[in-house]
Amino acid sequence: MAAVRVVLADDHSIWRSGVRTDLGEGFHVVGEASDADEAIALIKREKPELVVCDLNMPNGGGLKVAKECGEQAIIVMLTVSEQERDLLDAVAAGAQGYLVKSTPGPELCAALLRAVKGEPVFSPHLASLVLGEFRRMAKDATGANPLSDREREVLQFVARGYSYKEIGERLFISPKTVENHVRNILSKLHLNRKQELIRYAVEHGIE
Amino acid sequence: MLRGIAAFRWGTWVWMAVVVALHRDSLGHPLVAWFLVGSALAWTIAATVLLERKPELLERWPAIAIELVIGAALGIGGGFAYAHTTNPNVAFSSVRTIGFAWPIAGIITAGIVYGPWAGVLAGLFVGIPRFFSPIVNGIRFGDYNGGGRGFSIASTLLLYTLTGAVAGYIARLLRRAQDQVAAARARERVARTLHDGVLQTLAVIERRADDPELARLAREQERELREFLFGGDGKNPADLGAQLRAAAGRFEDAFGGRVDVVMAPDLPTLPPERVEALAGAVGEALVNAGKHGRAQRVTVFAEPADDDAGPKGGVVCSVHDDGRGFDVAKIREGVGLSRSIRGRMEEAGGRVEIESRPGAGTEVRLWLPCA
Numbered sequence: 001m002a003a004v005r006v007v008l009a010d011d012h013s014i015w016r017s018g019v020r021t022d023l024g025e026g027f028h029v030v031g032e033a034s035d036a037d038e039a040i041a042l043i044k045r046e047k048p049e050l051v052v053c054d055l056n057m058p059n060g061g062g063l064k065v066a067k068e069c070g071e072q073a074i075i076v077m078l079t080v081s082e083q084e085r086d087l088l089d090a091v092a093a094g095a096q097g098y099l100v101k102s103t104p105g106p107e108l109c110a111a112l113l114r115a116v117k118g119e120p121v122f123s124p125h126l127a128s129l130v131l132g133e134f135r136r137m138a139k140d141a142t143g144a145n146p147l148s149d150r151e152r153e154v155l156q157f158v159a160r161g162y163s164y165k166e167i168g169e170r171l172f173i174s175p176k177t178v179e180n181h182v183r184n185i186l187s188k189l190h191l192n193r194k195q196e197l198i199r200y201a202v203e204h205g206i207e
Numbered sequence: 208m209l210r211g212i213a214a215f216r217w218g219t220w221v222w223m224a225v226v227v228a229l230h231r232d233s234l235g236h237p238l239v240a241w242f243l244v245g246s247a248l249a250w251t252i253a254a255t256v257l258l259e260r261k262p263e264l265l266e267r268w269p270a271i272a273i274e275l276v277i278g279a280a281l282g283i284g285g286g287f288a289y290a291h292t293t294n295p296n297v298a299f300s301s302v303r304t305i306g307f308a309w310p311i312a313g314i315i316t317a318g319i320v321y322g323p324w325a326g327v328l329a330g331l332f333v334g335i336p337r338f339f340s341p342i343v344n345g346i347r348f349g350d351y352n353g354g355g356r357g358f359s360i361a362s363t364l365l366l367y368t369l370t371g372a373v374a375g376y377i378a379r380l381l382r383r384a385q386d387q388v389a390a391a392r393a394r395e396r397v398a399r400t401l402h403d404g405v406l407q408t409l410a411v412i413e414r415r416a417d418d419p420e421l422a423r424l425a426r427e428q429e430r431e432l433r434e435f436l437f438g439g440d441g442k443n444p445a446d447l448g449a450q451l452r453a454a455a456g457r458f459e460d461a462f463g464g465r466v467d468v469v470m471a472p473d474l475p476t477l478p479p480e481r482v483e484a485l486a487g488a489v490g491e492a493l494v495n496a497g498k499h500g501r502a503q504r505v506t507v508f509a510e511p512a513d514d515d516a517g518p519k520g521g522v523v524c525s526v527h528d529d530g531r532g533f534d535v536a537k538i539r540e541g542v543g544l545s546r547s548i549r550g551r552m553e554e555a556g557g558r559v560e561i562e563s564r565p566g567a568g569t570e571v572r573l574w575l576p577c578a
Contacts, residue, residue, distance in 0.1 A: 014411060015411065102413045123467075128508065135513075160570065
C-alpha cells in the first residue's frame with residue numbers, strides 16, 4: 001500500500017514534529033500548518049487523504065477545518081481535553097473522529113490507518129457525547145431523526161469501551177456492520193445538526 | 208455609586224433650601240437656620256469638587272465624619288432654629304428639623320465604605336441628636352406625657368439606621384459578586400494558558416517517554432492539573448465525576464494501567480451518600496480488575512438510566528476492563544465482590560450485574576436510582 005498523504009495542523013511545532021516521527025513509514029507528510037486558515041489553504045492545494053488536526057488552533061480551530069474540508073479529506077482531530085463540546089461540533093461538521101493527544105504512538109498510527117479506510121474513530125468519550133446529544137434532541141422534540149434501538153446499543157457499547165469486533169461478537173453481527181451503524185449515526189448527527197441550524201435560521205428570520 | 212450620592216446631595220439640599228425659604232417668617236432663629244443650610248451647601252459643593260478631582264478621598268473617614276457631623280447638626284440645630292412650639296407634647300412628637308433627607312447621603316456612604324454595622328452607627332449618630340433638639344429649646348423631657356401624634360423622630364431614626372444597614376449590605380454583596388467574577392476570569396486565563404502549554408507538554412512526555420516511570424509521572428501530573436482546571440479536586444463528595452476520576456487515579460497509581468472515565472453530559476444529580484456508594488463500588492471494581500484481572504485498560508462509563516432496563520431516573524455505571532476475566536458461574540462470589548460492591552449498592556437501593564469470560568475481560572454494571 002502506498003504511503004498515506006497527510007497534512008498536519010497544530011499551532012505547536014513540537015507536536016507536529018512529534019507526530020511526524022510517530023507516523024513513520026506508512027505515512028507521507030505533505031505539509032504542515034499552524035492555524036486553521038493555513039491548513040485549509042494547504043489542504044486545497046495538496047489534496048491529502050488524511051488531515052491530522054488540533055481542535056484548538058488560532059483562526060477558528062479544527063472546527064473550521066472540518067467544516068471547510070470535511071468532504072475533501074478524512075479529518076481526525078487531536079485534542080488534549082475530552083470534555084470539550086467543540087468536539088461534538090467538529091464531528092458533526094464532518095470530522096471522522098478524534099484522538100486524545102496522549103494516545104501512544106503505535107496506537108495513534110493504527111487508529112489513523114483505520115480512519116483512512118473509512119472507519120470512524122470513535123472513543124468512549126465521543127460516543128457518550130453523541131448519545132447525550134441524541135437524548136437532548138429527543139427531549140427537545142425537534143422532529144429530528146432519533147437513533148434506532150440497535151444504533152443506540154452499538155453506541156453504548158462503544159462508550160463502555162468495547163471495540164467494534166467485540167461489539168459484533170456480542171450482537172452477532174460482523175464488525176463491518178457495527179462500523180456501518182456508527183457511520184449511520186454520524187450522518188444522522190450531521191443531518192440533525194443541519195436541520196437544527198436551518199430551523200433556527202428560519203425561526204429567527206435569518207436568510 | 209459616588210456619583211449617584213452626589214446627585215442625591217444636590218437634590219435634597221435644594222429641597223432643604225426651598226423649605227427653609229418658605230418657612231422664613233416662622234423661624235425662631237433664622238441666622239442659625241441659614242448657617243445650617245449654608246454648611247450643608249458648602250459640603251455639597253466640596254464633595255462634588257472632590258468627586259471630580261480626588262474621588263478616593265470621599266471614601267476615607269474624614270470626609271464621612273464631616274458629612275455625618277453636619278447631618279447631626281442639622282438634626283439638633285434644626286429644632287432650635289425653628290423653635291416653633293413650647294408645648295412639650297408637640298415638640299417631642301413631631302420635631303421640626305432642617306434637611307430631613309440630606310444626611311442620608313452620609314449614612315449611605317458610611318454603609319458602603321465600612322459595612323452594614325457602620326451604616327447603622329452612622330444612622331444612630333445622625334438620628335439620635337434629633338431627640339435633643341426640643342431640649343436645646345428649653346423644653347424638658349420630663350414634661351412630655353406621651354401625647355401628640357406619636358414619635359415621628361423615632362421613625363426617622365429607624366429610617367436612617369435601616370438605610371445605612373441596607374446600603375452596607377448591598378455594597379458588600381456587589382463587592383463579593385465582583386470579586387467572584389474577577390476570580391473566575393483569572394482562573395479561566397490560567398486554565399487557557401496551562402491548557403495550551405503545560406497540558407500539551409505533559410502529553411508529549413507521556414507519549415514519548417521510554418521510561419514507564421516517567422510516563423506514569425507525567426500522566427499523574429496531567430490528571431491532577433486537569434482536575435484542578437476542569438473540575439472539583441475530588442474532595443466534593445457530591446461530584447460523581449470528580450469521585451470517579453479520583454478512583455481511576457488510585458487504580459493508575461497502584462496498577463500502572465490506564466482508566467478512561469466517561470461521564471454522560473446529562474447525568475442526573477445523585478445525593479452525596481449515593482455518590483459515595485457508587486464511587487466506592489466503582490473503586491472496588493477497579494481494585495478487582497487490577498488485582499485479579501491484571502487489567503491494563505479500563506473504561507468507566509456513567510450515563511442516565513432512562514433508556515435502559517434499569518430503574519428510571521437513575522444512573523447506570525459500567526466498569527469494563529481488558530483483564531483476564533473469569534467464569535462467572537464457577538467462581539463463587541469473591542469476597543471483594545459480594546461484600547464491597549454488592550453490599551454498597553444494595554444498601555443504596557441499587558443493584559449489580561457482572562459479565563465475564565475467561566480471557567475476555569470483565570464488565571461490572573451498577574444501577575443506582577436517584578431517590
